[in-house]
Amino acid sequence: MxxxxxxxxxxxxxxxxxxxxxxxxxxxxxxxxxxxxxxxxxxxxxxxxxxxxxxxxxxxxxxxxxxxxxxxxxxxxxxxxxxxxxxxxxxxxxxxxxxxxxxxxxxxxxxxxxxxxxxxxxxxxxxxxxxxxxxxxxxxxxxxxxxxxxxxxxxxxxxxxxxxxxxxxxxxxxxxxxxxxxxxxxxxxxxxxxxxxxxxxxxxxxxxxxxxxxxxxxxxxxxxxxxxxxxxxxxxxxxxxxxxxxxxxxxxxxxxxxxxxxxxxxxxxxxxxxxxxxxxxxxxxxxxxxxxxxxxxxxxxxxxxxxxxxxxxxxxxxxxxxxxxxxxxxxxxxxxxxxxxxxxxxxxxxxxxxxxxxxxxxxxxxxxxxxxxxxDGEGPVDLDPPQLRDVARRIAEESVVLLANKGTEAGGLPLRPQPDARMAVVGPLADDEAPMLGCYAFPRHVGVSHPELPIGVDIPTVLEALRGELPEARVEHVTDPADAAGAQTCVVVAGDRSGLFGRGTSGEGCDARDLELPDGQAELIDAALATGVPVVLVLLTGRPYALGRWEGRLAAVVQAFFPGEEGGGAVAGVLSGRINPSGRLPVGVPRHPGGQPWSYLAPPLGQVGDASSIDPTPLYPFGHGLSYTTFDWQRAAADAATVPTDGGTTVRLTLTNTGDRTGTEVVQLYLHDPVARITRPVNRLIGYTRVELEPGETAEVRFDFHADLTAYSVARGERVVEPGDLELRVAASSGDVRHVLPMALTGSERRVGYDRRMRCETEVVRAA
CATH class of the missing domain: 3.20.20.300 (Glycoside hydrolase, family 3, N-terminal domain)
Incomplete structure (x- = not known):
């Protein structure tokens, strides 16, 4: 009973x-x-x-x-x-x-x-x-x-x-x-x-x-x-x-x-x-x-x-x-x-x-x-089994963003050390597990109060991973950037140590006065550049930092956002070229530590203009990221150039890997609304998809566009889809538009609510 x-x-x-x-x-x-x-x-x-x-x-x-x-x-x-x-x-x-x-x-x-x-x-x-x-x-x-x-x-x-x-x-x-x-x-x-x-x-x-x-x-x-x-x-x-x-x-x-x-x-x-x-x-x-x-x-x-x-x-x-x-x-x-x-x-x-x-x-x-x-279990409870580490590794690898690169011949990436070449690795974060971990990771959230105990999981540092990645090179960790003189390459590892309520440079309660790299790390980069050795900057951070100070001076810049226990290998794999980078910026990287930040979703008066002496344009925009291969974007078109306010169409793009190695392109679809009832963002993401292609491979990328994706709020509790001219922008980032597709919405203005279409479904059809 x-x-x-x-x-x-x-x-x-x-x-x-x-x-x-x-x-x-x-x-x-x-x-x-x-x-x-x-x-x-x-x-x-x-x-x-x-x-x-x-x-x-x-x-x-x-x-x-x-x-x-x-x-x-x-x-x-x-x-x-x-x-x-x-x-x-x-x-x-x-x-x-x-x-x-x-x-x-x-x-x-x-x-x-x-x-x-x-x-x-x-x-x-x-x-x-x-x-x-x-x-x-x-x-x-x-x-x-x-x-x-x-x-x-x-x-x-x-x-x-x-x-x-x-x-x-x-x-x-x-x-x-x-x-x-x-x-x-x-x-x-x-x-x-x-x-x-x-x-x-x-x-x-x-x-x-x-x-x-x-x-x-x-x-x-x-x-x-x-x-x-x-x-x-x-x-x-x-x-x-x-x-x-x-x-x-x-x-x-x-x-x-x-x-x-x-x-x-x-x-x-x-x-x-x-x-x-x-x-x-x-x-x-x-x-x-x-x-x-x-x-x-x-x-x-x-x-x-x-x-x-x-x-x-x-x-x-x-x-x-x-x-x-x-x-x-x-x-x-x-x-x-x-x-x-x-x-x-x-x-x-x-x-x-x-x-x-x-x-x-x-x-x-x-x-x-x-x-x-x-x-059901036999033996001890394992909270770090291979299948979890494998997915942690895959996210880390996919999330590393190559911001800038002059190429191997100019001392950039991928690294190609000469036999027995000396590679200097600079910075206290290079051989530290902390910059791999966010503030809600157990070692940074709780473990810091128990220094007598081990971290509990294996976390290779960038230095350790790089030595394993490039066994033919003499990878040396130097504390004084001047000691990098004479090396083939200098890798500077900079960034954050997460913490809580002032016990870190990033994390809950660790707010920043500006977007200058913390703890004098800017001077560290300057000193490395002063040696004349090509400098590759690796950033392990919890936020974007201003990098305009070194624009054009660095051989390459790699950004990782607290990439977890498998992050060292992911970063080293990108540096060596074993991994072709495919990460894209989820937030813009500013040029200056002040005058920023400003989301890319700004309306026209939030962009650069004559009304202000401050230029908020990011150095690297939302969605930006480079690859070790090249892609050709062709034949972008919409099946219909006129769509009713309750209808939709398919946007198509032909994408070809024109390089000599497998790579992943992230194709992004943005909306531009030239005239609206209220100020609107100049660009707004409404769709994206990752496309992995072999060398020479071609695929058609399809976006299922619906007019609901253009909806915006005109008053509290009132969101509308209005008729009028639009632009759909097929882009590699919010600042790199490859194709502009004019479109007109026709019919009556529609009020939409919680049940509206919110997602732009995508499909990748590979050439036979």
């Missing part, structure tokens, strides 16, 4: 409602909070945070006194401290069994983890950072990576992943630029949707963050206020969330820290309820960013107490307070009991949490605390 809410044959919402009807207020509220075992979050004066710091982050042996009413979430059981994966898998199972035993419905917690660069656990595979995903222009590969990441998390008992980040880069001085996918909403949307699909395919709940507009902060400062209009919000910030929810199937959204024109995101009922749920039809859970509910009181000052903060967040639509209970605990309980907060709001949030637990099988009669890694 079992109760209806335990029956897996019933709909999840029905089961959740049945269980909810049996719960006391205390039991309902317990489902809206989390515990963070082993963290520094403990009981403080005036707080209602239960201290749950057991050995290596596990629960104490008898949590019944602390968890008599159950528990909604369990925060980062693997990601809080370095723990052996096999041992942690066992202790998590034991914790879940105790959590279930401590409440009368035997409901376990929903365990969540970070997974922005892979499962954020000790000894787990470290993938390239999201900015590198964007540089790959390969949503299918990112989807494959997410599926492997999700499977590894699910196997050890994790249910929810706090990824991906859908913020669109607006000012790369922002420390979290490395977490974004790029400066274009279409690129961010398509890549992120691939990640969401992969994660959700394994049963892991994908959590979209940070909803919404977090990257638009004033002065690129973390948590800073955001002042953007409804059109910029709709056409830039919200587009990736729309696609990831509608086409990706994400089941959770995270509220953001910032305020939007004075309204904190965590208490914005228009954003979290009217738009997200009523207009978009979202039925999953909204979780707070860590401590964001408390910040309504402590930083935003829109609440005078934890109870007021809880009331505001709950009313707006935040279902779960993360990472630990402070406001949704006894302060909210007392407010409901006093009639200050309607219990119906608690019921609404609890129903959503229980529905998600039912979907995950956590309410089933046969639920077991034993995760697959323990019930």
């Amino acid at each position: 079992h109760d209806p809410w335990q029956d897996p044959d019933l709909p999840a919402a029905t089961r959740a409602a049945e269980l909810l009807s049996r719960m006391t207020l205390e039991e309902k509220l317990a489902q809206l909070v989390s515990l963070w075992p082993g963290s520094d979050t403990g009981e403080e004066e005036g707080d209602d945070v239960a201290p749950m710091q057991g050995e290596l982050g596990s629960l104490p042996p008898d949590p019944a006194a602390l968890l008599p009413y159950g528990l909604g979430h369990l925060t980062r059981p693997f990601g809080t401290a370095p723990v052996d994966p096999t041992e942690k898998c066992r202790t998590l199972a034991e914790d879940q069994a105790r959590i279930a035993q401590a409440n009368r419905f035997a409901i376990p917690a929903l365990a969540h983890e970070e997974c922005l660069t892979g499962f954020a656990a000790w000894q787990a595979t470290i993938f390239p950072t999201p900015l590198a995903w964007g540089a790959s222009f390969d949503p299918e590969l990112v989807e494959r990576a997410a599926a492997l990441i999700g499977a590894s998390m699910r196997a050890v008992g994790i249910h929810q992943g706090l990824a991906p980040v859908l913020d669109v880069t607006r000012d790369p001085r922002w420390g979290r630029t490395e977490e974004t996918i790029g400066e274009d909403p279409y690129l961010v949307a398509t890549i992120a949707t691939g990640y969401v699909r992969g994660l959700e395919s394994t049963g892991i709940v994908s959590t979209l963050k940070h909803f919404a507009g977090h990257a638009h902060s004033r002065g690129a400062r973390n948590h800073a206020p955001v002042s953007i209009g409804p059109r910029e919000l709709a056409d830039i910030a919200l587009v990736p969330f729309e696609m990831a929810l509608r086409d990706g199937g994400a089941r959770s959204v995270m509220s953001s820290y910032h305020d939007l024109d004075g309204q904190p995101g965590t208490s914005d009922d228009w954003l979290l309820t009217t738009l997200l749920r009523e207009e978009w039809g979202f039925t999953g859970t909204v979780v707070s960013d860590y401590f964001a509910v408390s910040f309504l009181e402590l930083t935003h000052r829109v609440a005078g107490s934890p109870a007021e903060a809880a009331a505001a967040a709950l009313a707006a639509g935040v279902d779960v307070e993360l990472p630990a209970q402070r406001c949704y605990g006894s302060p909210l309980l007392k407010a409901v009991q006093a009639g200050e907060v309607p219990e119906a709001l608690v019921d609404r949030a609890t129903l959503r949490v229980l529905t998600q637990k039912a979907e995950l099988g956590l309410l089933d009669t046969g639920w077991s605390a034993e995760p697959p890694a323990l019930t």
Whole structure:
């Protein structure tokens, strides 16, 4: 015998409602909070945070006194401290069994983890950072990576992943630029949707963050206020969330820290309820960013107490307070009991949490605390197996961008060292694992607090990888650039070390004053150039930096965005020529450290002109990237030059590899709207595809264009497709247009919404 809410044959919402009807207020509220075992979050004066710091982050042996009413979430059981994966898998199972035993419905917690660069656990595979995903222009590969990441998390008992980040880069001085996918909403949307699909395919709940507009902060400062209009919000910030929810199937959204024109995101009922749920039809859970509910009181000052903060967040639509209970605990309980907060709001949030637990099988009669890694596995849990490293390597290789190259004969790339030639490698980052890793990679996020332990995975440095790549050369690491004199080539490795809140040059809370390379690295490059030896600059960064100072002076420039544990080999492979570079810039590289940044999506008055003495034109534009082969772009055409406002056509291009080696071209389709009702970007990406061709091979690239892709917002909640003349631009980058195809939209103006066509499907047909 079992109760209806335990029956897996019933709909999840029905089961959740049945269980909810049996719960006391205390039991309902317990489902809206989390515990963070082993963290520094403990009981403080005036707080209602239960201290749950057991050995290596596990629960104490008898949590019944602390968890008599159950528990909604369990925060980062693997990601809080370095723990052996096999041992942690066992202790998590034991914790879940105790959590279930401590409440009368035997409901376990929903365990969540970070997974922005892979499962954020000790000894787990470290993938390239999201900015590198964007540089790959390969949503299918990112989807494959997410599926492997999700499977590894699910196997050890994790249910929810706090990824991906859908913020669109607006000012790369922002420390979290490395977490974004790029400066274009279409690129961010398509890549992120691939990640969401992969994660959700394994049963892991994908959590979209940070909803919404977090990257638009004033002065690129973390948590800073955001002042953007409804059109910029709709056409830039919200587009990736729309696609990831509608086409990706994400089941959770995270509220953001910032305020939007004075309204904190965590208490914005228009954003979290009217738009997200009523207009978009979202039925999953909204979780707070860590401590964001408390910040309504402590930083935003829109609440005078934890109870007021809880009331505001709950009313707006935040279902779960993360990472630990402070406001949704006894302060909210007392407010409901006093009639200050309607219990119906608690019921609404609890129903959503229980529905998600039912979907995950956590309410089933046969639920077991034993995760697959323990019930099916033999031997130790391996979080860094070959198949994950292989996909991490593939993303790293596809994401390396060749920005500039004078060629081998001029000392550029590919490197062709003479027998026993001396190659000088300069810079402290050349033999350091840190510049491979983003701030959400476990070694940079948590591991820095445990220097006594090894990193946990094998991370070859650029120096190590280059020595393996070029065994015939004498690759020497020199600390003084002057010592490079007399070498055949000098490779300067520069960039960032990620960290948190000022403990790095990139990462959350590590915002930059300008876009000058940090830590005196510009002078290092100058000193290397002064030797007269050809200099190849390798950048391992979390953001783009200004490179105009060396324009035309470097033999080659290679850009990698925190490429993960396999990044050293990817960079070395590009330098040697083993890998033909195919990465493209997901964000423009500025010419000057000031006068920038400005997204390529600027309208005419945001471009260079007589109205200002400042030229914001990037040195290397969005979408830019070079190859070691050449491609011929011919016969670009649209099947129809006139298209109704509710119709579409096919855009075609014949592409031929005219070089002597296999290579990949990234063909991009941009939209130019000469006359619109409001100012519009001069160029806007609406489609792209990677095309790999053998030497001499030809293929036809096809873009399925639909008029919905021209839609833009004219007012809050009003997006239109209007008739008129357009240009479709087939391009190698936003600054390198190869073919312009005039087009006219005819018929009546159409109002479109959440169900509009958002994606330009592509097809590559190879010549027989």
